[in-house]
Amino acid sequence: ELKVEQNPLFLSMQEGKNYTIYCNYSTTSDRLYWYRQDPGKSLESLFVLLSNGAVKQEGRLMASLDTKARLSTLHITAAVHDLSATYFCAVDMRGGADGLTFGKGTHLIIQP
Amino acid sequence: DADVTQTPRNRITKTGKRIMLECSQTKGHDRMYWYRQDPGLGLRLIYYSFDVKDINKGEISDGYSVSRQAQAKFSLSLESAIPNQTALYFCATSDMGRDTGELFFGEGSRLTVL
Numbered sequence: 001e002l003k004v005e006q007n008p009l010f011l012s013m014q015e016g017k018n019y020t021i022y023c024n025y026s027t028t029s030d031r032l033y034w035y036r037q038d039p040g041k042s043l044e045s046l047f048v049l050l051s052n053g054a055v056k057q058e059g060r061l062m063a064s065l066d067t068k069a070r071l072s073t074l075h076i077t078a079a080v081h082d083l084s085a086t087y088f089c090a091v092d093m094r095g096g097a098d099g100l101t102f103g104k105g106t107h108l109i110i111q112p
Numbered sequence: 113d114a115d116v117t118q119t120p121r122n123r124i125t126k127t128g129k130r131i132m133l134e135c136s137q138t139k140g141h142d143r144m145y146w147y148r149q150d151p152g153l154g155l156r157l158i159y160y161s162f163d164v165k166d167i168n169k170g171e172i173s174d175g176y177s178v179s180r181q182a183q184a185k186f187s188l189s190l191e192s193a194i195p196n197q198t199a200l201y202f203c204a205t206s207d208m209g210r211d212t213g214e215l216f217f218g219e220g221s222r223l224t225v226l
Binding site for chain 2: 004009031033041042043044045048050088090092098099100101102103104105
């Protein structure tokens with residue numbers, strides 16, 4: 001059974017600081033996804049990582065994937081209040097055959 | 113208009129009632145999914161379908177059923193709703209042709225069972 005663990009599950013940080021959210025998964029996969037969810041809203045796709053060593057950046061967010069370590073990171077640089085949201089990682093174990101398995105999410109609050 | 117549309121967006125019902133949540137998409141994607149979101153638990157897969165004739169159970173299918181009426185429509189039914197089915201339900205699609213596995217979500221249907 002695939003397990004996806006995120007940590008931390010809750011993070012409060014100040015604007016301007018850097019931080020990293022970690023996503024570990026339990027079985028072999030080389031496809032990992034990051035989503036953002038604002039309160040009461042849908043999930044918005046942030047990054048699609050499809051191979052070992054993949055790194056993608058968008059603004060102050062950068063995601064990477066190490067399939068050997070079964071680890072992905074979402075790094076936030078110089079955080080701003082608008083990045084406050086819940087961030088989910090999700091893993092595709094069988095090339096889309098079974099949908100995605102999600103972590104529990106990291107609730108991020110960025111304070112001015 | 114949203115590419116993945118869910119109706120109703122909010123519904124309050126009573127224990128034992130039959131409820132149907134509907135999903136339609138204009139993205140032309142083959143694959144459709146129903147997920148359930150509970151606070152602190154992330155999203156869990158209920159059912160998924162790769163085409164009209166293909167329906168598969170997900171992690172938490174007990175108490176639910178689905179119907180894929182057309183490539184663009186995928187409905188989720190609760191035959192006899194119970195309070196622990198109170199949750200936020202999401203429909204999602206993905207494109208088998210592009211094969212990235214990326215999911216595209218609807219706006220969600222919030223269901224409360226009293």
